[in-house]
Amino acid sequence: MTARISLDPPRSLLFRAVSWYSNRVYGKVVDPLRAGAHHTGVLWACSRLELSVGRWKxxxxxxxxxxxxxxxxxxxxxxxxxxxxxxxxxxxxxxxxxxxxxxxxxxxxxxxxxxxxxxxxxxxxxxxxxxxxxxxxxxxxxxxxxxxxxxxxxxxxxxxxxxxxxxxxxxxxxxxxxxxxxxxxxxxxxxxxxxx
The missing domain is CATH 1.20.1290.10 (AhpD-like)
Known part of the structure; x- marks a missing residue:
């Protein structure tokens, strides 16, 4: 199956920042970031949520x-x-x-x-x-x-x-x-x- 949405989103400042982070941590830009980057508000909210969840111990x-x-x-x-x-x-x-x-x-x-x-x-x-x-x-x-x-x-x-x-x-x-x-x-x- 191929993705149902383009994985080549607009290169907003936020997408460039999360791409840098993803490359640094995971060795590549993860597809959920690429998909979510079509909506900056969604990408921002999901990124903040993931950072918060990562701090729960x-x-x-x-x-x-x-x-x-x-x-x-x-x-x-x-x-x-x-x-x-x-x-x-x-x-x-x-x-x-x-x-x-x-x-x-x-x-x-x-x-x-x-x-x-x-x-x-x-x-x-x-x-x-x-x-x-x-x-x-x-x-x-x-x-x-x-x-x-x-x-x-x-x-x-x-x-x-x-x-x-x-x-x-x-x-x-x-x-x-x-x-x-x-x-x-x-x-x-x-x-x-x-x-x-």
Whole structure:
């Protein structure tokens, strides 16, 4: 599938600034920025939201990553799965936990708390949402109120990202391909940046 919107937006001052940042941090300008740059107000608001979300620290980062990826998988956002895999792999997350998210119920790599987070993310993401009181009670007991609110909000934010990216036809940008993945039990050195 190709993008349903041009990924060559007007080169406003804001787009040039976020492009510089994206190149610096991710090694390329990410397609959601290119798509959003057709509307400077949207690009500005989304950029501010992403910077704010990045500063939330009440929830364990790996639980947050699992929730975001489960939401993206439920929606079917190829761009979000590709990017999320790369970001979380580069931060040291177990590659099996990342790759098995779409079929997490059949996997043995997740703890009971991680399974509760994955179930909650899916329940929030389906339409209509299927969140049950028991889910929230278990998570509240494990995480506390602040972390539960953060979890709920990052899932809602990922729903916005994934649904927007899917609707605009944004697909993989090859981030996952930049991960040096070894099959289970294989050994070896990570490839250098010049080998990729």
């Amino acid at each position: 009440r929830l364990d980062p790996q639980l947050k990553a699992l929730a975001v990826m489960a939401s993206a998988a439920t929606i079917g956002c190829g761009w979000c799965m590709d990017f999320g895999y790369w970001v979380n792999h580069s931060q040291g997350m177990d590659p099996r936990k990342l790759s098995e998210i779409p079929a997490w119920r059949d996997s043995d790599v997740y703890s009971p708390l991680e399974r509760d987070v994955l179930a909650y993310a899916e329940a929030m993401t389906v339409t209509p949402p299927q969140v049950e009181d028991e889910m929230v009670e278990r998570l509240l007991g494990s995480l506390g109120e602040r972390a539960l609110v953060e979890l709920t909000t990052v899932i809602a934010v990922e729903n916005m990202r994934s649904r927007s990216n899917s609707a605009l036809g944004l697909t993989s940008q090859g981030f996952k391909d930049r991960c040096e993945l070894q099959p289970p039990g294989a050994s070896g050195q990570r490839a250098s940046a010049t080998d990729r």
